[in-house]
Amino acid sequence: xxxxxxxxxxxxxxxxxxxxxxxxxxxxxxxxxxxxxxxxxxxxxxxxxxxxxxxxxxxxxxxxxxxxxxxxxxxxxxxxxxxxxxxxxxxxxxxxxxxxxxxxxxxxxxxxxxxxxxxxxxxxxxxxxxxxxxxxxxxxxxxxxxxxxxxxxxxxxxxxxxxxxxxxxxxxxxxxxxxxxxxxxxxxxxxxxxxxxxxxxxxxxxxxxxxxxxxxxxxxxxxxxxxxxxxxxxxxxxxxxxxxxxxxxxxxxxxxxxxxxxxxxxxxxxxxxxxxxxxxxxxxxxxxxxxxxxxxxxxxxxxxxxxxxxxxxxxxxxxxxxxxxxxxxxxxxxxxxxxxxxxxxxxxxxxxxxxxxxxxxxxxxxxxxxxxxxxxxxxxxxxxxxxxxxxxxxxxxxxxxxxxxxxxxxxxxxxxxxxxxxxxxxxxxxxxxxxxxxxxxxxxxxxxxxxxxxxxxxxxxxxxxxxxxxxxxxxxxxxxxxxxxxxxxxxxxxxxxxxxxxxxxxxxxxxxxxxxxxxxxxxxxxxxxxxxxxxxxxxxxxxxxxxxx
Numbered sequence: 001x002x003x004x005x006x007x008x009x010x011x012x013x014x015x016x017x018x019x020x021x022x023x024x025x026x027x028x029x030x031x032x033x034x035x036x037x038x039x040x041x042x043x044x045x046x047x048x049x050x051x052x053x054x055x056x057x058x059x060x061x062x063x064x065x066x067x068x069x070x071x072x073x074x075x076x077x078x079x080x081x082x083x084x085x086x087x088x089x090x091x092x093x094x095x096x097x098x099x100x101x102x103x104x105x106x107x108x109x110x111x112x113x114x115x116x117x118x119x120x121x122x123x124x125x126x127x128x129x130x131x132x133x134x135x136x137x138x139x140x141x142x143x144x145x146x147x148x149x150x151x152x153x154x155x156x157x158x159x160x161x162x163x164x165x166x167x168x169x170x171x172x173x174x175x176x177x178x179x180x181x182x183x184x185x186x187x188x189x190x191x192x193x194x195x196x197x198x199x200x201x202x203x204x205x206x207x208x209x210x211x212x213x214x215x216x217x218x219x220x221x222x223x224x225x226x227x228x229x230x231x232x233x234x235x236x237x238x239x240x241x242x243x244x245x246x247x248x249x250x251x252x253x254x255x256x257x258x259x260x261x262x263x264x265x266x267x268x269x270x271x272x273x274x275x276x277x278x279x280x281x282x283x284x285x286x287x288x289x290x291x292x293x294x295x296x297x298x299x300x301x302x303x304x305x306x307x308x309x310x311x312x313x314x315x316x317x318x319x320x321x322x323x324x325x326x327x328x329x330x331x332x333x334x335x336x337x338x339x340x341x342x343x344x345x346x347x348x349x350x351x352x353x354x355x356x357x358x359x360x361x362x363x364x365x366x367x368x369x370x371x372x373x374x375x376x377x378x379x380x381x382x383x384x385x386x387x388x389x390x391x392x393x394x395x396x397x398x399x400x401x402x403x404x405x406x407x408x409x410x411x412x413x414x415x416x417x418x419x420x421x422x423x424x425x426x427x428x429x430x431x432x433x434x435x436x437x438x439x440x441x442x443x444x445x446x447x448x449x450x451x452x453x454x455x456x457x458x459x460x461x462x463x464x465x466x467x468x469x470x471x472x473x474x475x476x477x478x479x480x481x482x483x484x485x486x487x488x489x490x491x492x493x494x495x496x497x498x499x500x501x502x503x504x505x506x507x508x509x510x511x512x513x514x515x516x517x518x519x520x521x522x523x524x525x526x527x528x529x530x531x532x533x534x535x536x537x538x539x540x541x542x543x544x545x546x547x548x549x
Contacts, residue, residue: 007314008094008108009034010084010250014300015281016114017042017065018307019314024074026315032076033106035096037083040138041067046300048141049164052148053171062138087111087254089274110276110314113251113264114307117244117282117298126220132238135168144239148175153236156180157225159217161188165241166332169209172237173333178208180233182225184242186214189330189337193344195358195457195535195542196337196377196391202542203393204333244298246283259285261296268320270310278314280306289323290341290388290409291350297324327406334395338402341389341409344379353382356455357415357443358535360511361435363397365427372396376439378405378415385414385447390439397430404436415443442512451519452531454506456540459533465503469518470510470537481508481540489514489521496525508533508540 007023009016012034020034034041042065050056067078081099088094093105119134121127131153133144147153156172158165161183169179181188187197188211201211216228224235246263248256257273259265263285270278270286279285281303288295302324309319327340347354357378362371372395379389390405392398408418418440425432433441446453466484468475475486487495489509499505505527507518512535519532533540 004029004031005109005315006031006107007033007110007112007311008106009112009114009311010094011114011116011281012036012038012041012078013043013045013114013116013281014303015116015284015307015310016112017070018304019112019114019278019280019311020070020076020078021074022308022311023315024076026312026317030315032074034070034076034078035082035084035094036078036080038137038139039080041065041070041078041080043138045137048135048138049167049171051141052145052168053174055174059138059142062141084250087250087277089254089277092276108276110278112307112310112314113272113277113279113283114281114303115247115250115283116303117246119240120243120245121240122217122242124217124220127240129220129222129238131222131236132220132240134240135164144237147237148172148177151236153177155224155235156237156239157182157233157235158239158241159225160241160243161185161211161213162190162241162243163328163330165239166330168239168241170332172239173209177237180210180212180235182212182215182217182233184214184216188213189339191326191328191339191343192337192391193356193377195539196375196393198542199375200332200335200337200393203335206333209333244282246296248283251279251283259294259296261285261294263296265294268322269313269318270306270321271313278310280310286321287323288342289325291346292323293350295323295326297326299324299326299328301327325406325409327402329399329402336394336396336398338392338398339390340402340406341387342379343389343391347379347388352388354379354388355382355443355446356380356534357439357446358512358539359435359439359442360535360538361438362431363394363435364429365431368427370396374398374401374435376401376405376435378439378443380415380443380447382447385416385444387413387415387418397435401434401436415440415447419444442516445516446534451516451523453534454531455534456543459506459540459543461506463503464506465500467499467505467507467518468509468537469507469514474510474537478510478537481537484508489518492518492521493525496522499527501527504529504531506531506533509536511538512536 044062070076070078083097085095156177158169173179218228219226225233251264257265264279282298309321312319329338374394377391392401423434468484468486469489507515509515515532519530522530
């Protein structure tokens, strides 16, 4: 009788637990052990901010699996409070330290590393103070929740404007704290293009929720944060969320290859440089599904799928991981923003020649109550129109649009394909032409060159004749671009004589559609040098073009 294969997994949570469960489904006879140095084998780490916010009312709801239930369901032996100290690749053993301090060597046939990543803690004076926190696991969550409940802080400063930082900023705001998000970059959410980030900032900034951008913290004190420029912010509570570092110390000590991103380098089977050792999750370097570049994407979805593939392969299957697009979403106060694929800067770095489009359309039929704007920015390849990235912002229906666009990128679709997507429509849920369809129409026009366009991020209006085709009420409410001449679209056919034929005419409206119609009209009336300003007045405002009130 053959000896059952022994699969050891270092680390639980998303990647490790998924690996163990899948390995059991592939090989019912395997001996499977998970060693977790913390007290919880599988918990919902993405739910931690929402417990602190009070939206999740039971701490026990975050515990997905206990050692007892893991054994009962999958015959997986889960060992909590057990730390793996070293890996001996030659002997195929790991040295494990138990909760009583004793150490033992445990043999393996296949080993899966799922140690995740730990928060970066910069060497700033005062970082060890009791009012300074990081968030990685349930014990961290408990400490923050206890501090908020017992100390009743009034002001919080969150260092870092990434996804976790913003989720925690929202959590503190929901608990009644005045919140300031501090970010070293000139914008929050560095994955977003600058215009999208600025639009988000404008929508969520308020007297008790603000940002300090382009700022470097120099010291923490019991009363707040001091900055490199000498300025100060008062704070009763400080959260560090400046990024994470892959936990690869064990892998390094064992001689496994570490990739350019700092994670354990893996192939499509999730194998490390040692074919008997796999790596998954935040500590693994895989590849970007679109560019093929080496990537370490610290998200729960990829970690789960990588764990599933590694577990299956460790148990004898042959599955391949295709990489990830980094599709992600975050809610901040009343706004939601989603991202998939690559942004403009990443596209340039990867060698793509791209164009962008930006559209603003309502989340559902205009006439049905509660419709709110959905802002979609597409990044597409010049010439082919192939969709490379998308950023979506608004209050409602953002998740489904991001998911549709992520699927389109995965399917190697172009912006022309978006025009004819047959998406669900009913007045409470969408429109006959969904915002995704509209984004495809606009990007398709740009790709075809039906009407020339100018991108506000690169546009210099010197020498252009600016034609504002909005109504007078919009000018009164929002202002206009400097030197623009206003002729409402409804009057344009009767006032063509007021327009020059020896200058380029740049048309614009509030968000782009009427500017496009005006450009088409002028082309049809013999004006040859006409371009529409992409995204209209609202987009130009985000790029600091001069506005007259």
